Amino acid sequence: MDLPFKVEKRPPAPLWLRVTAPIISVVAALAVCSAFILYAGVNPLYGYYHLFAGALGSTLGLSETFVRFCPLLFCGVAVALAFTAKFWNIGAEGQLYAGGLAATFFGVSFIGAPSALIIPLMFVSGFLGGALWAAIPALLKTKLKVDDVVTTLMGNWIIWYFTSYLLTGPWKNPVTVWPESPAIAPTAEFPILVPGTRIHLGIPVALFCAFIYFLIYARSSWGYELKAIGANPKASNLMGINVTRGLVTVAILSGGIAGLAGVSELGGIHHHMKTDLSFGFGYTGIVIAMLGGLHPIGVTAAAFLMSVISTGSQVMYRVTGVPYPISQVIEGMTLVCLLLGVFFTEYRIRRTRD
Amino acid sequence: MMGTGGVVVEMKGIVKRFPGVVANDHVDLDLRSGEIHALLGENGAGKTTLMNVLYGLYRADEGIITVNGRQVTLGSPKDAIDLGIGMIHQHFALIPPMSVTENIMLVSKSEGILTNPKQVEEAVSELCERYSLRVDPKARIWQLSVGEQQRVEIAKALYVGANILILDEPTAVLTPQETDQLFNTLRQMKKEGKALVFISHKLDEVLAISDRITVLRKGKVVSTVDASQTGKIELAKMMVGRDVVFRLSKATVQKGAEALRLEGVSALDDRGLQALKNVSFSMFEGEVLGVAGVAGNGQRQLAQVLTGMRKPTAGRIFIKGRGITSFTPADLLELNFGYIPEDRIDSGAILDLSVNDNLILKVYPSLTKGLFLDRSAVAKYAEGLIREFDVVTPSGDSPAKTLSGGNIQRLILARELSLEPRIIVASQPTRGLDVGATEDIRRKLLAERERGSAILLISEDLEEIMSLSDRIAVLYEGRIMGIVPADRAKIEEIGLMMAGTSVKSDEEAG
Numbered sequence: 001m002d003l004p005f006k007v008e009k010r011p012p013a014p015l016w017l018r019v020t021a022p023i024i025s026v027v028a029a030l031a032v033c034s035a036f037i038l039y040a041g042v043n044p045l046y047g048y049y050h051l052f053a054g055a056l057g058s059t060l061g062l063s064e065t066f067v068r069f070c071p072l073l074f075c076g077v078a079v080a081l082a083f084t085a086k087f088w089n090i091g092a093e094g095q096l097y098a099g100g101l102a103a104t105f106f107g108v109s110f111i112g113a114p115s116a117l118i119i120p121l122m123f124v125s126g127f128l129g130g131a132l133w134a135a136i137p138a139l140l141k142t143k144l145k146v147d148d149v150v151t152t153l154m155g156n157w158i159i160w161y162f163t164s165y166l167l168t169g170p171w172k173n174p175v176t177v178w179p180e181s182p183a184i185a186p187t188a189e190f191p192i193l194v195p196g197t198r199i200h201l202g203i204p205v206a207l208f209c210a211f212i213y214f215l216i217y218a219r220s221s222w223g224y225e226l227k228a229i230g231a232n233p234k235a236s237n238l239m240g241i242n243v244t245r246g247l248v249t250v251a252i253l254s255g256g257i258a259g260l261a262g263v264s265e266l267g268g269i270h271h272h273m274k275t276d277l278s279f280g281f282g283y284t285g286i287v288i289a290m291l292g293g294l295h296p297i298g299v300t301a302a303a304f305l306m307s308v309i310s311t312g313s314q315v316m317y318r319v320t321g322v323p324y325p326i327s328q329v330i331e332g333m334t335l336v337c338l339l340l341g342v343f344f345t346e347y348r349i350r351r352t353r354d
Numbered sequence: 355m356m357g358t359g360g361v362v363v364e365m366k367g368i369v370k371r372f373p374g375v376v377a378n379d380h381v382d383l384d385l386r387s388g389e390i391h392a393l394l395g396e397n398g399a400g401k402t403t404l405m406n407v408l409y410g411l412y413r414a415d416e417g418i419i420t421v422n423g424r425q426v427t428l429g430s431p432k433d434a435i436d437l438g439i440g441m442i443h444q445h446f447a448l449i450p451p452m453s454v455t456e457n458i459m460l461v462s463k464s465e466g467i468l469t470n471p472k473q474v475e476e477a478v479s480e481l482c483e484r485y486s487l488r489v490d491p492k493a494r495i496w497q498l499s500v501g502e503q504q505r506v507e508i509a510k511a512l513y514v515g516a517n518i519l520i521l522d523e524p525t526a527v528l529t530p531q532e533t534d535q536l537f538n539t540l541r542q543m544k545k546e547g548k549a550l551v552f553i554s555h556k557l558d559e560v561l562a563i564s565d566r567i568t569v570l571r572k573g574k575v576v577s578t579v580d581a582s583q584t585g586k587i588e589l590a591k592m593m594v595g596r597d598v599v600f601r602l603s604k605a606t607v608q609k610g611a612e613a614l615r616l617e618g619v620s621a622l623d624d625r626g627l628q629a630l631k632n633v634s635f636s637m638f639e640g641e642v643l644g645v646a647g648v649a650g651n652g653q654r655q656l657a658q659v660l661t662g663m664r665k666p667t668a669g670r671i672f673i674k675g676r677g678i679t680s681f682t683p684a685d686l687l688e689l690n691f692g693y694i695p696e697d698r699i700d701s702g703a704i705l706d707l708s709v710n711d712n713l714i715l716k717v718y719p720s721l722t723k724g725l726f727l728d729r730s731a732v733a734k735y736a737e738g739l740i741r742e743f744d745v746v747t748p749s750g751d752s753p754a755k756t757l758s759g760g761n762i763q764r765l766i767l768a769r770e771l772s773l774e775p776r777i778i779v780a781s782q783p784t785r786g787l788d789v790g791a792t793e794d795i796r797r798k799l800l801a802e803r804e805r806g807s808a809i810l811l812i813s814e815d816l817e818e819i820m821s822l823s824d825r826i827a828v829l830y831e832g833r834i835m836g837i838v839p840a841d842r843a844k845i846e847e848i849g850l851m852m853a854g855t856s857v858k859s860d861e862e863a864g
Contacts, residue, residue: 219726221718224711231706238661238701239715240687350413 054315075285093282099259102129130259202264440516610639
């Protein structure tokens with residue numbers, strides 16, 4: 001037990017350190033992950049060059065980064081909003097599918113309806129689908145004290161298998177006979193905002209959601225209530241704040257925003273409901289929320305960083321042969337390094353005498 | 355008197371700095387075996403900091419610590435425990451869902467991987483018997499009163515073999531009888547040659563129990579004196595640095611209309627046992643109704659019923675003649691109830707929020723512009739309260755958790771009393787606070803009484819009850835044993851009622 005050093009609390013870190021800690025953490029994560037790239041037989045600098053150049057260095061690469069940014073920002077905001085009130089929403093993934101399913105129903109049924117009608121309808125229904133899927137765990141938590149981590153997590157599997165059932169059964173595409181829904185109406189497909197890319201309507205909507213979250217978090221009295229509930233539900237209740245209503249409302253909004261991620265992937269990219277509508281965006285959303293410190297600006301930055309890593313890793317794979325899953329390793333390592341970084345803004349290690 | 359033995363701990367030139375403050379400024383202290391050494395001082399005087407250094411929670415910036423003649427480096431509480439140093443903090447380190455025995459097993463180090471709960475339980479029972487610590491080893495922590503939890507902490511320290519035991523404000527949570535019991539335990543430990551540090555600011559108790567007294571003020575040692583060579587007035591002066599008024603003068607206030615009436619209210623506790631039995635009383639405007647009683651006799655449940663945190667199983671509550679069975683905290687906001695909770699850390703404030711954000715918890719809907727909080731209005735509102743209630747904080751934006759206990763309580767009072775409540779429920783309002791803060795808070799409560807508020811003062815501090823109340827109700831096992839006017843109340847009579855003997859009260863008689 002006699003280690004040559006001790007961990008102890010330090011005086012509050014200066015602001016510059018708290019701001020640069022996440023950046024240092026990302027660099028540290030990349031440094032650690034270079035070991036895996038080396039193991040794959042590639043010079044890490046060469047690999048990382050292609051990762052960043054691939055994601056940011058060309059119009060096509062940058063546009064693809066923004067395409068990935070869309071669902072990640074939706075999910076990051078959704079999770080961060082819920083975590084602010086300590087509603088542990090691990091279910092953004094499932095809420096994304098719930099939103100996608102609801103939007104598919106309208107997108108497929110309303111053939112011939114004008115875009116101005118059908119696209120808003122898809123957004124509204126997708127929001128409600130995700131909201132419903134998150135409201136159930138919130139009600140279980142507030143009324144019956146059922147653990148929200150478990151219910152939101154299990155909800156992901158229930159909705160995914162339900163999607164899988166629909167797409168291989170009643171909603172199966174009669175044309176391709178693949179496990180996917182029929183194509184949504186051509187008028188339901190999102191407009192492309194930058195010709196020659198896949199940048200679609202969902203991206204500004206996601207940024208808008210992040211802005212709304214900023215207003216809630218930094219300015220609104222409701223955001224203040226949410227922080228109070230998150231920090232101490234018991235005292236909040238004593239002060240006359242309606243904790244149950246706060247938690248259910250935050251769940252509805254969080255689930256709804258995650259649902260919009262599903263709508264955007266459906267309307268902007270795939271145009272069919274699929275069982276792989278999401279590449280774990282809901283789970284990456286948790287990483288993003290934590291990485292961004294739940295702060296709207298931090299979450300937006302973190303979502304962009306994750307998009308760069310995700311898009312860039314594909315380029316790195318194509319050019320250098322470093323397997324794509326390395327992006328998930330980098331993702332995970334970034335979170336670990338960040339948590340360590342935060343730790344060192346609060347604690348320090350000191351050598352002990354003798 | 356028992357002769358005291360050799361020096362077991364010597365702290366020399368201890369300096370501990372925190373950002374912006376020197377909490378301990380070249381402090382010297384020595385402890386002898388078989389003595390009770392009181393550390394006396396106001397909040398923020400550096401008593402707890404000094405003891406946290408000795409317990410390895412803080413590392414001193416300067417200074418030398420010698421334990422049993424050997425210079426030591428204390429990097430963590432584990433180092434301290436290994437040296438036989440134990441500490442009972444104000445906030446207990448117990449795990450609520452676990453039993454007493456399980457909590458004690460957690461810290462036991464002698465056993466291997468497999469511990470035998472039966473054996474530990476027997477050992478704990480034996481220990482409790484020897485030091486007259488009344489605790490059921492099988493009970494779960496959350497079921498215990500604060501006083502009982504403290505006994506568990508003491509048993510825990512003794513179980514791991516503490517020879518030097520630090521008690522941080524131990525009597526702050528106890529009643530006279532429980533305090534006597536604790537003192538018996540302490541005397542027994544002293545007899546066995548243990549060195550005890552007793553942190554307190556209750557002068558009478560310090561004089562009653564300690565052999566030597568070290569007074570700290572603003573991080574420095576004022577003096578170390580023999581308890582037999584000093585007195586209350588001298589100690590208070592050393593502590594505060596000025597003369598102190600012990601008795602507050604109470605203005606005569608015309609008793610007003612009935613503000614609240616309880617009729618036959620019963621309630622259960624968390625274990626599902628009957629905690630309040632058929633409680634009836636009235637509160638009047640301009641009157642302090644003191645509720646005395648030994649800890650765990652239904653005080654907590656009474657406060658919870660009155661603040662909507664617990665539903666009564668029977669009875670009715672009348673406010674302005676309107677009868678209800680229970681209310682929600684939102685109703686209370688509307689009825690303009692002020693609540694100063696017993697548990698200021700958990701229920702009174704939201705420590706992760708800033709001081710400003712804590713001050714506006716009950717009024718923020720009126721400090722908005724549309725959907726948004728009007729930050730400049732918030733800052734202005736909070737600034738006024740911080741000044742009016744002397745809340746000492748670096749700034750309104752500092753997290754509430756950086757404040758001292760006394761200042762957290764001032765913050766809670768500022769939030770509650772600034773709304774000019776019609777009815778105030780104050781639970782242990784000065785528990786654990788220093789002389790200055792206590793005096794301040796009592797004055798503020800009396801000012802509310804003069805303003806015409808109806809105040810229910812639940813306190814385990816009899817002196818506080820006696821000096822503030824107009825009438826005194828005594829709770830015993832969830833029953834009101836009697837209600838007596840304070841000016842005619844005798845402390846022996848109240849003590850008897852607290853112990854369960856029914857005394858015919860004047861009201862019943864007349």
